[in-house]
Amino acid sequence: MRKESIHTPPHPISDGEPPQEQARDSTAVDAMLQLARKLHRAAQKGPISVAMPAIRRAHAAGVFAHEPLKTIYQRRHALQRKHFLRTLAVEAGFADWETYLPVLREQCLEAVAHLLHPNGATGSLNHWFSTYEQAQAFANQHGHVVLTMGKHAMVPGTD
Structure with a gap:
């Protein structure tokens, strides 16, 4: 039997798997x-x-x-x-x-x-614009969001 103290964390019940680190967000x-x-x-x-x-x-x-x-x-x-x-x-x-x-x-x-993954998928068509303002006007009309990519702007497609 193992004696626990405040300095040693209790061991979880072993199920044969090695202890894993907590997933970090x-x-x-x-x-x-x-x-x-x-x-x-x-x-x-x-x-x-x-x-x-x-x-x-x-x-x-x-x-x-x-x-x-x-x-x-x-x-x-x-x-x-x-x-x-x-x-x-x-x-x-x-x-x-x-x-x-x-x-x-x-x-x-x-x-x-x-x-990381524009629009979550690579198979949809995105709408590209040379200015943020043009993209915002399109997004307002179609109910989408504007994403900036360097000097350009993109409205992800929903196709």
Whole structure:
């Protein structure tokens, strides 16, 4: 028989399974870090069909503005996570990750869910607009929400 004290937590009744850590609620920061990790891995180690979309996102965000895509792809082993964190920050409308991070800490996971899986599915058509105002006018008319994607705006489709 084991003697318990206030210093040793009681052991749960064992059902043959090892004790598991408590599930931690995911945050917006966790989600963005995970997305940056996926982009980084895809760009570094994925086949060209997987690597190039990640590299193009970073290039379009201005992370490698003066380098051609071919050069970035050829030296993709040297890409770092910070490149993809900056990409995500720029896509969200911030100058860099350091500026974006305090904002992310205040947001809930739902605020960035559209960045992880736009509209929850990849099979629906989304309506893209060059300005937020155009997207808002469309959304008001059709009863949808507006999501900003970098300099552009999108209204998720319901198809």
